[in-house]
Amino acid sequence: MKKIQRLFSLLFLLMALLFTGISVNAQAKLSIGRETARQKEKRMQWWTEGRFGMFIHWGLYALPARHEWVKNRERINNETYQKYFDEFNPDLFEPKKWAKEARAAGMKYAVLTTKHHEGFCLFDSKYTDYKATNTSAKRDLVKEYVDAFRAEGIKIGFYYSLIDWHHPDFTIDKYHPLRPANDDDTAAYPALNKGRNMAIYRKYLYNQVTELLSNYGKIDILWLDFSYPGKLGKGKDDWDAVNLLKQIRKLQPGIIVDNRLNLEDYTDGADFVTPEQVSTKELEKYKGKVWETCQTFSGSWGYYRDEDTWKTHRQLLDLLITSTSNGGNLILNVGPTARGEFDYRANNALDSMAQWMHANSKAIYNCTYAPETFLVPDNDKLTYNAATKRLYVHLFEYPASGTLTLKGYKGKIKYAQFLHDDSELQYKEDGNDLILTIPIKKPRFEIPVVELVLN
Structure with missing residues (x-):
């Protein structure tokens, strides 16, 4: 009985490989060029x-x-x-x-x-x-x-x-x-x-x-x-x-x-x-x-x-x-x-x-989505330039409190600034988070952008 079971298992494996090969070949045929x-x-x-x-x-x-x-x-x-x-x-x-x-x-x-x-x-x-x-x-x-x-x-x-x-x-x-x-x-x-x-x-x-x-x-x-x-x-x-x-x-x-x-x-x-x-x-x-x-x-x-x-x-x-x-x-x-x-x-x-x-x-050209390790602040959006190691926080909801909390960002950045004028934004650690000090007065842009220089 065990020999028959092994035989059936082997046969099933061969059929699976055969069908996989057919599928791969069929997929290969559905190509117009060779790029x-x-x-x-x-x-x-x-x-x-x-x-x-x-x-x-x-x-x-x-x-x-x-x-x-x-x-x-x-x-x-x-x-x-x-x-x-x-x-x-x-x-x-x-x-x-x-x-x-x-x-x-x-x-x-x-x-x-x-x-x-x-x-x-x-x-x-x-x-x-x-x-x-x-x-x-x-x-x-x-x-x-x-x-x-x-x-x-x-x-x-x-x-x-x-x-x-x-x-x-x-x-x-x-x-x-x-x-x-x-x-x-x-x-x-x-x-x-x-x-x-x-x-x-x-x-x-x-x-x-x-x-x-x-x-x-x-x-x-x-x-x-x-x-x-x-x-x-x-x-x-x-x-x-x-x-x-x-x-x-x-x-x-x-x-x-x-x-x-x-x-x-x-x-x-x-x-x-x-x-x-x-x-x-x-x-x-x-x-x-x-x-x-x-x-x-x-x-x-x-x-x-x-x-x-x-x-x-x-x-x-x-x-x-x-x-x-x-x-x-x-x-x-x-x-x-x-x-x-x-x-x-x-x-x-x-x-x-x-x-x-x-x-x-700079927050658009050469940018894409951020790595999953960077959490998106509430109501904002992130873009990311892998070549320059810059992360951009688009402030859809400008913080009225004068601070921006970046959860889980401790040790991940070495500098922060507004993108539009390269003016520094100071920050401090709070557990695993970073707290950026943001001016109370919103910059003249509908959606200001914070540029983070990553480690």
């Missing part, structure tokens, strides 16, 4: 160290000024939407101003919508007439953006919509402006799509991405948006996403690509995940991943004249600090007006970020 983890880390280094970027959503939807999805929301056909193309005349477009504002706000990279879901191209594509060079602008607006931001030392990113509501071969789905009155009426779609050929659109998409990555020099980021797989949606097969990503990597080997190609089954199908418009509390669950949260100053991505839910300076700082303190990036969006400039509310928000970042950027 090692170390190579990826090096390629991504500037991005993870920069932490902060600018998104720019700009297109024909700036003219109706009723949300960038206005064509979808109001079910506008191409003929009706044409008036915005005819009237597009960004006479105040000065991308050098945009770039200077981004740099002043502390943004290390920028991503511009070269084409959004409406299908209008800000660049001079040879595959369409629906482009800026055929409007009153009469020029390639993407080229001017690239030149201006590159001159300011800001990394260059392109957003390109996988979706195209203008292209005649892009098949009508649940998000298309020409969808049936009942979005879920599956029987109505075949007739609506008669004569449309997704294969033709797929080639168009491939050709335009190739143009963008061939005609403007080194491109640092490509933001593709977005997949929605399912019966009435579109996913990786509709984009031929694997071959598209191969082409992207071939043309720009160092580029960083987002996760919206629906390639979750591949270990290298994306470089970072993109939680969109989520709360700071939700961002905490991304700790340990490579991620960037995309957020708006207001409730819309494109210019929305009458929208009035603009985030406060404190809310914007909270997003930036919370992102860094959980090992992620923040990309904040501006939606320029149809005349091509940032409106006053966006400028005010950028100016407020510029003031804070001028004094406190």
Whole structure:
């Protein structure tokens, strides 16, 4: 009996090893390239160290000024939407101003919508007439953006919509402006799509991405948006996403690509995940991943004249600090007006970020979450620079008592100061804790930062 038991145990072990091997091989097959983890880390280094970027959503939807999805929301056909193309005349477009504002706000990279879901191209594509060079602008607006931001030392990113509501071969789905009155009426779609050929659109998409990555020099980021797989949606097969990503990597080997190609089954199908418009509390669950949260100053991505839910300076700082303190990036969006400039509310928000970042950027750049051995003071947040051995305490709740208690910090630090002016903060031991003396009068920053030099 014991011999039989040993035989069964041996057989079970062999089967487990076999299945493990199959699993490993299957996992190995789900890889598009051959980049090692170390190579990826090096390629991504500037991005993870920069932490902060600018998104720019700009297109024909700036003219109706009723949300960038206005064509979808109001079910506008191409003929009706044409008036915005005819009237597009960004006479105040000065991308050098945009770039200077981004740099002043502390943004290390920028991503511009070269084409959004409406299908209008800000660049001079040879595959369409629906482009800026055929409007009153009469020029390639993407080229001017690239030149201006590159001159300011800001990394260059392109957003390109996988979706195209203008292209005649892009098949009508649940998000298309020409969808049936009942979005879920599956029987109505075949007739609506008669004569449309997704294969033709797929080639168009491939050709335009190739143009963008061939005609403007080194491109640092490509933001593709977005997949929605399912019966009435579109996913990786509709984009031929694997071959598209191969082409992207071939043309720009160092580029960083987002996760919206629906390639979750591949270990290298994306470089970072993109939680969109989520709360700071939700961002905490991304700790340990490579991620960037995309957020708006207001409730819309494109210019929305009458929208009035603009985030406060404190809310914007909270997003930036919370992102860094959980090992992620923040990309904040501006939606320029149809005349091509940032409106006053966006400028005010950028100016407020510029003031804070001028004094406190060391607590953001090259920083991440703190080691678990450092307890976070109540209601505050920590960021950490491993290279310089500096820990930053972001004082969300400024201590009215004139003291800040750091529990369990005894013997861990050798100096303390405010980051904005390098003014010393004295401290004393209290058991295993340290008690910092903080001035009663709060510094002029919404969220002051204490810099701790670690042992």
